[in-house]
Amino acid sequence: MSRRPAALLTPRFALIVGSGFAYFLALGTVLPAVPQYVKHRLGGGDIAVGVAVGVLFVGAVLLRPYVGRLGDRFGRRILIVSGAAVVAVSVLLYGAVESLPFLIGARILTGLGEAAFFVGAATMVTDLAPVDRRGEAISYWSVAVYGGLAFGPVLGEQLIDAGGYGAVWIVAGVLATLAATLGFFTREVERPAAVGAGGGGHLLNRAAIGPGTVLFSGLIALAAFTAFVPLYVDDVGLGSADVVFLLYGGLVLVVRIFGARIPDTLGGRRSGVLALAATTTGMTIMALWGTTAGLLVGTAFFAAGASLLYPALLLLALGGAPESERGSVVGTFSSFFDLSQGLGSLIVGLVAAGAGYRGAFGAGGIFAAFGCVGLVVHTGRRRARRVRSSEMGVLATEHPAP
Secondary structure, eight states: OOOOOOOOSOHHHHHHHHHHHHHHHHHHHHTTHHHHIIIIISOOOHHHHHHHHHTHHHHHHHHHHHHHHHHHHHOSHHHHHHHHHHHHHHHHTTTTSOOHHHHHHHHHHHHHHHHHHHHHHHHHHHHHSOGGGHHHHHHHHHHHHHHHHHHHHHHHHHHHHHHOHHHHHHHHHHHHHHHHHHHHTOOOOOOOOOSTTTGGGOSSOHHHHHHHHHHHHHHHHHHHHHHHHHHHTTTTTOOOSHHHHHHHHHHHHHHHHHTTTHHHHHOHHHHHHHHHHHHHHHHHHHHHOOSHHHHHHHHHHHHHHHHHHHHHHHHHHHTTSOGGGHHHHHHHHHHHHHHHHHHHHHHHHHHHHHHHHHHHHHHHHHHHHHHHHHHHHHHHHHHHHHHHHHHHHHHHHHSOOO
């Protein structure tokens, strides 16, 4: 008789995913507003747009490894509630003073809250998941992440047209408050005792560095997409980015929901290679085919890659560390996400200033290709180490020490 699989889609799991969707919908709502606000209201250029978009991740990339260790020691719930509350307050401040330095300061504050919420919520999702369904759990969680980041911009565009930038900041603040409220009703999961403060005493968990580096390279394409698609649509005569973000979000949801078991079935390595190949293809199409059709076809390939990349690589990272370091792994791994959007936004902003928006998309494709090579090299080295360890164990058994 076959063993019944452990339950995953429980009310507790749904609550944390719901909180995540409200939170990332808040962040997604401001995605198209920030570039347009900087360019049209504050008079900034392409580099200023890249800085304003990417600076959110500066505070987050520095804080995530610390909050991962705190989550292992004190629990995930406090990170979820406090992080969402900080984001709610900070986005309400965006339009308080019409000044680029003020906006940058508020965005850094948003990044600090973003770091705490993401680590707390993403780690709690893995706490709730059976080990053999962890990739599936990460896929469902990332529906909230990418669904919010995909459909939020559509909401943001509508709010800009209906009520201006102030309406965007207010709605985003309300959504982040809703995320904090839902997070308040979550309950901690009993976990193994943490080793030290997580990560074996290291600030950066070593198991997450390799997969995180690949994530950094692969998601520079996302920085180019989110920063410059709202501006590039004018060049191809589309007028609004709504349809692009709807296509992106819809495809991500389809793959994440109906392909949730892909990372568990194929494994992190194969899923990651597939994701990076699709991302490279999508960005290359957008760079070389400068029409509305090229933008939409490229977006379709890019969405397919984005839907698989994060679950595949996080699965690899979690598989290389003990259960007691789960928060530390998520904190370290997700800091590479922030780094890709912070440093990546600056990189693609510089490229766009010199080579245009299509040049920025091309740069995203090149970095994704580098990430694909890096993933193959990293997993090859990990496999070789396992083989050597196994061989040494066999030798020790056959020839025990006197």
